[in-house]
Amino acid sequence: LLSRFRVLSDNxxxxxxxxxxKRVRIVRPYxxxxxxxxxxxxxxxxxxxxxxxxxxxxxxxxxxxxxxxGRILVSGKQVSCEYKIKGGDELTHTVHxxxxxxxxxxxxxxxxxxxxxxxxxKEELKSSALIKVIxxxxxxxxxxxxxxxxxxxxxxxxxxxLFHILAEQxxxxxxxxxxxxRLDRLTSGVTIVAKSTxxxxxxxxxxxxxxxxxxxxxxxxxxxxxxxxxxxLSRLSxxxxxxxxxxxxxxxxxxxxxxxxxxxxxAPCQFGELVDIPGSLVNESSRGKGNKNNTTPALGFWITDxxxxxxxxxxxxxxxxxxxxxKKLLGxxxxxxxxxxxxxxxxxxxxxxxxxxxxxxxxxxxxxxxHLACPCRVASHKNGICEAGDFSHxxxxxxxxxxxxxxxxxxxxxxIDYDTETDSTIVLxxxxxxxxxxxxxxxxxxxxxxxxxxxxxGDIWYGDPAGAAAxxxxxxxxxxxxxxxxxxxxxxxxxxxxxxxxxxxxPKDATSTDVPATEAEVQNAALQVRDKGETLLSFIKxxxxxxARSRGGDRVLFEFLVRSQxxxxxxxxxxxxxxNGELLKYRSDPPTWICxx
Numbered sequence: 293l294l295s296r297f298r299v300l301s302d303n304x305x306x307x308x309x310x311x312x313x314k315r316v317r318i319v320r321p322y323x324x325x326x327x328x329x330x331x332x333x334x335x336x337x338x339x340x341x342x343x344x345x346x347x348x349x350x351x352x353x354x355x356x357x358x359x360x361x362g363r364i365l366v367s368g369k370q371v372s373c374e375y376k377i378k379g380g381d382e383l384t385h386t387v388h389x390x391x392x393x394x395x396x397x398x399x400x401x402x403x404x405x406x407x408x409x410x411x412x413x414k415e416e417l418k419s420s421a422l423i424k425v426i427x428x429x430x431x432x433x434x435x436x437x438x439x440x441x442x443x444x445x446x447x448x449x450x451x452x453x454l455f456h457i458l459a460e461q462x463x464x465x466x467x468x469x470x471x472x473x474r475l476d477r478l479t480s481g482v483t484i485v486a487k488s489t490x491x492x493x494x495x496x497x498x499x500x501x502x503x504x505x506x507x508x509x510x511x512x513x514x515x516x517x518x519x520x521x522x523x524x525l526s527r528l529s530x531x532x533x534x535x536x537x538x539x540x541x542x543x544x545x546x547x548x549x550x551x552x553x554x555x556x557x558x559a560p561c562q563f564g565e566l567v568d569i570p571g572s573l574v575n576e577s578s579r580g581k582g583n584k585n586n587t588t589p590a591l592g593f594w595i596t597d598x599x600x601x602x603x604x605x606x607x608x609x610x611x612x613x614x615x616x617x618x619k620k621l622l623g624x625x626x627x628x629x630x631x632x633x634x635x636x637x638x639x640x641x642x643x644x645x646x647x648x649x650x651x652x653x654x655x656x657x658x659x660x661x662x663h664l665a666c667p668c669r670v671a672s673h674k675n676g677i678c679e680a681g682d683f684s685h686x687x688x689x690x691x692x693x694x695x696x697x698x699x700x701x702x703x704x705x706x707x708i709d710y711d712t713e714t715d716s717t718i719v720l721x722x723x724x725x726x727x728x729x730x731x732x733x734x735x736x737x738x739x740x741x742x743x744x745x746x747x748x749x750g751d752i753w754y755g756d757p758a759g760a761a762a763x764x765x766x767x768x769x770x771x772x773x774x775x776x777x778x779x780x781x782x783x784x785x786x787x788x789x790x791x792x793x794x795x796x797x798x799p800k801d802a803t804s805t806d807v808p809a810t811e812a813e814v815q816n817a818a819l820q821v822r823d824k825g826e827t828l829l830s831f832i833k834x835x836x837x838x839x840a841r842s843r844g845g846d847r848v849l850f851e852f853l854v855r856s857q858x859x860x861x862x863x864x865x866x867x868x869x870x871x872n873g874e875l876l877k878y879r880s881d882p883p884t885w886i887c888x889x
Contacts, residue, residue, distance in 0.1 A: 306318065306319050306320070306451065306460075307320070308396065308422065309849060314395055314398060314857075315395065315396045315397065315398060315422070316393050316394070316395055316396070316849060316852055317393060317394050317395075317396050317422060317452060317457070318393050318848050318849070319391045319393075319450075319451045319452050321388050321389060321390045321833075321836070321838070321839060322388070322389055323386060323387070323388055323389070323829045323832060323833070324386070324387055324388075324389035324450070325384050325385065325386045325387075326384065326385045326386075326387065327382060327383070327384040327385075328382070328383055329380070329381070329382050329383075330377050330378070330379060330380065330381045330382075330383065332379070334346070334377045335377055335378060335379050336376055336377065337376065337377055338373065338374050338375065338376060338377075339359060339364070339366060339371060339373065339374075339375045339376075339377055339383070340352070340355055340356060340359060340373040340374070342377060342383075343355040343358075343359075343364065343383075343385070350814060351810070351811045351814055353811060353814050353815065354814040355373075356373055357814070358385065359371065359372070359373050360372075360373070361822070361828070361831070362828060363385065363386050363387070363828070363832060364383070364384070364385050364386075365383075365384045365386075366381050366382070366383055366384075367381050367382050368382070368384075386828070386829070386832060387832065387836075388832050388833050388836040388838065388839065389450070390448075390838045390839075390848075391448060391449055391450060391451060391452045392448055392449065392452065392848070392851065392852070392855070393452070393848045393849060393851065393852040394438070394440045394441045394449070394452045394852075395438045395439060395440045395441065395852075395857060395858065396422035396423065396438055396441070396457070397421065397422060397423055397424045397436070397438055398438075398884070421461055422457050422460075422461060423435050423436075423437070423438070423454065423457055423458055423461060424436040424880075426482065426878055426879070426880060427878055430487065431486065431487055431488070431491045432472075432484055432485065432486055432487060432491060432495070433458065433465070433469075433485050433487065434482065434483070434484050434485070434878045435454070435458070435482075435483050435485065436480070436481060436482065436483075436880040436881065437454055437475055437479075437480055437481060437482075437483040437863075438480055438858070439477075439478055439479060439480040439857065439858020439859065440477060440478065440855075440856075440857060440858050441453065441454055441457075441477065442454065442477045443455065443471060443474060443475065443483060443485075444471060449477075454483065454485075455469045455485075458485070465487070468487045468488070469485050469486075469487065470485065470486040470487070470488065470489055470491070470492035471485070471486075471492065471496075472484045472485060472486050472491075472492050472495045472496050472499065473496065473499050475863055476729070476861075478745075478856055478858050478859045478861075479858070479859060479861045479862070479863065480858060480861075480862045480863070480883060481509070481862040481863025481864060481880050481883075482863045482864065482865065482866050482878050482879065482880050483863070484499075484866060484868075484878065494870070495868060495870070498868050498869060498870060499726075499866075499868060500726070502563055502724065502725065502726075503869075504868065504869040505866065505867065505868050505869070506722070506865075506866070506867040506868075507722065507723055507863065507865070507866055507867075508720060508721075508722055508864050508865040508866075509720070509721040509722070509723070509731055509861060509862060509863055509864055510708070510718065510719070510720060510721070510861075510862045510864045510882065510883060510886060511718070511719050511721050511731065511735065511742050511860060511861045511862070512716050512717070512718050512719075512742065512743050512744075512860035512885060512886065513716060513717050513719060513735050513740040513741060513742055513743055513860075514715070514716060514717075514740055514741055514742075514743045514749075514750065514754070515715060515716070515717065515739070515740050516612055516710060516715075516717060517611075517612065517662075517705065517707055517717040517719050517738075517740045518608045518611055518612065518662050518705065518738055518740060519608055519609065519612055520738070520739035520740055521593070521608060521738045521739055521740075522737070522738070522739060524682075525591070525592060525593060525738075526591075526592045526593075527592060527593055527594060527595075527604075528560035528561065528566075528590065528592035528593065528594050528665065529560055529604075530558065530559065530560055530594065530602045530604065559594060559596070559602065559663065560590070560592070560594055560665075561590045561592075561594075561663075561665040561702055563700060563702055563724055563725050564589055564590060564665045564666075564667065564699075564700030564701045564702035564724065564725050565588050565589060565590060565665075565700045566588045566590045566665075588700075589665075589667035589698055589699065589700035589701075590665035590667075590700065591665060591666055591667065591681075591682055592664075592665055593662060593663060593664050593665070594663050595607075595608075595610070595611060595660055595661065595662055595663070596660070596661050596663065597656065597657050597658070597659060597660060597661070598655070598656030598657060598658070598659040598661065598706075599656050599657050601657075603660070606660055608662065610660050611660040611661070611662045611705075611706070611707060612707055612710070612717075614658055614659050614660040614706075614707065615706075615707035615708055615709060615710065616655055616658070616659050616706075616707075616708065617708060617709055618708055618709075618882060618886070659706055660706070661704050661705065661706045662704070662705045662706070663702065663703075663704045663705075664702065664703050664704075664705070664734050664737075664738065665700070665701070665702045666680050666681065666701055666702075666703075666733075666734055666737055667680065667681075667683060667698045667699060667700055667701055668680045668698075668699055668701045668727040668728070668729075668730060668733050668734075669683065669697060669698050669699065670728060678727075678728050678729045678733055679733065680701065680730075680733035680734060680736070680737045681737050683698050686698070699725075699727055700725065701723075701725045701727045701730050701733075701734070702723075702724040702725050703721055703722065703723050703724065703725075703730060703731055703734045704721070704722040704724065705719050705720065705721055705722075706719065706720045707719055707720075708720060708886070709886070713755075714743070714754070714755035716743050716754070716755060717740065718886045720864075721735075721861075729748070731861060732745055732747070732748045732859075732861065733748060735748070736748040736749040742859050742860050742861055743755060743860055744756070744856070744859055744860055745859040745860075745861070746856060750859070752856050759857070762853050763853055763854050765853075766849075766850035766851070766853035766854050767850075767854055769850050770847065770850050770851070770854075773847060813837045813840070814837065817835040817836075817837055817840070820834060820835045860883070860885050862880070862882075862883040863880070864879060864880060864882065865877065865878065865879040865880075866878045866879075
């Protein structure tokens with residue numbers, strides 16, 4: 293499927309507001325054409341059926357009206373609703389596009405400003421950088437991506453995307469930005485962007501090759517991690533060759549720290565799959581359901597120190613009690629760094645789960661790391677639903693399905709700090725594999741979800757009563773706007789005196805664009821008559837359902853306050869070994885939601 297998107301106006305207005313210590317970027321509504329070439333399954337079907345059944349953002353009555361009025365065209369021509377789609381047809385749908393607001397880089401100095409002072413700072417806000425750049429050279433630009441901001445245009449986001457904002461911040465970057473890796477929209481932190489396709493492919497390959505990339509995230513989770521892990525989760529035995537073991541039991545033998553092969557033991561898993569070594573025994577009960585490649589996703593855990601030595605007698609309480617705060621772990625290093633390191637140092641860091649090569653060995657030996665092997669799968673691509681855990685209940689065909697198959701996954705965790713007031717723990721997370729939503733899924737499975745991750749076991753306003761209160765206030769403000777009669781967005785005037793009240797009444801809990809238009813809204817909009825000489829774009833603005841829902845210039849800000857403003861998951865550091873063997877380390881500042889003691 294080839295898709296193209298066209299902005300039909302050169303006068304798209306953006307604005308940046310200071311709001312509760314945050315900076316929020318707003319894109320004013322603009323005319324936009326969604327264009328797509330016909331899929332094979334659409335050929336021979338009426339155009340009205342394709343739009344109603346395949347897209348569904350509006351009721352059928354809207355699509356009928358849009359086709360008859362020329363908002364929907366086929367290969368640039370107006371057609372009837374019963375037109376049968378042909379191969380090679382291009383379908384375009386022109387709308388008045390509303391984008392959700394997004395957060396941009398915080399300006400700490402603005403947090404204490406009163407409203408009048410914020411007004412005086414308006415021009416300064418506009419001119420200041422919206423995205424913090426960590427490092428830049430001729431090949432890459434590395435930034436600290438704010439939460440809520442997607443990397444590239446997708447879904448309801450277009451101008452409010454990292455690529456667009458970076459190109460506005462530096463016009464020389466326009467058309468030169470290429471994805472190297474991805475971060476979820478609600479996740480913040482280090483994002484590497486290439487300036488050419490060649491560099492993007494090269495770095496992308498290094499990152500996908502698990503031996504050449506080392507990632508460190510920071511998360512804030514519910515409870516005392518990892519004391520709440522499922523009782524059914526078993527400890528995986530370390531791999532020890534029979535000839536090296538005192539009792540000849542190999543991997544199934546004791547893991548006491550004093551055994552002769554203790555420091556020669558190998559972790560039971562590699563990239564989430566059980567390690568099979570000739571002459572060793574593997575705990576068969578820890579094998580997950582295999583896939584058609586005969587790999588063995590594992591389900592279980594083991595504990596090491598920061599030097600990588602396995603401690604078979606260590607408990608989950610030891611992991612919690614061995615917490616080391618960030619300052620101690622980081623030593624005297626600067627928080628923002630980009631520095632090449634030698635390959636030997638980096639590989640030592642990978643093997644020992646050390647955060648940095650300069651961290652004191654004594655600190656590393658005291659720290660306990662909790663390693664989890666737990667398979668993941670995509671339960672629904674359409675809804676973006678993933679899950680992790682024991683999939684032994686699935687049939688073989690389900691387990692091997694390319695779309696929904698089980699994939700081995702492994703993450704290592706260490707505790708940084710614990711906050712008694714909110715009963716939440718700050719943890720370091722190192723994903724050894726890179727499955728979709730892996731860290732979020734693994735933490736949820738362990739009974740310690742990211743505290744404010746509403747999609748995977750958290751509460752959107754966890755430990756944030758002020759945020760919950762602001763959300764409630766914003767909902768009430770929007771309710772008031774729905775009852776007000778008055779002007780719409782500039783250029784989107786609605787003759788409210790000719791429409792019934794249902795036209796301006798927002799469906800329950802709906803923001804401007806996240807709930808499909810109702811029949812009542814569409815029917816009332818259809819009462820509008822296109823004036824003689826009125827352009828199609830002007831008519832589209834005049835009858836925009838979303839504008840009718842968005843009474844008042846601050847409506848988009850209120851909508852921002854009722855949505856998730858990001859989850860407590862931050863990409864803190866990426867170490868990448870380039871093609872020439874040079875190791876590059878990119879690190880952001882720690883997020884504001886952790887306490888450094």
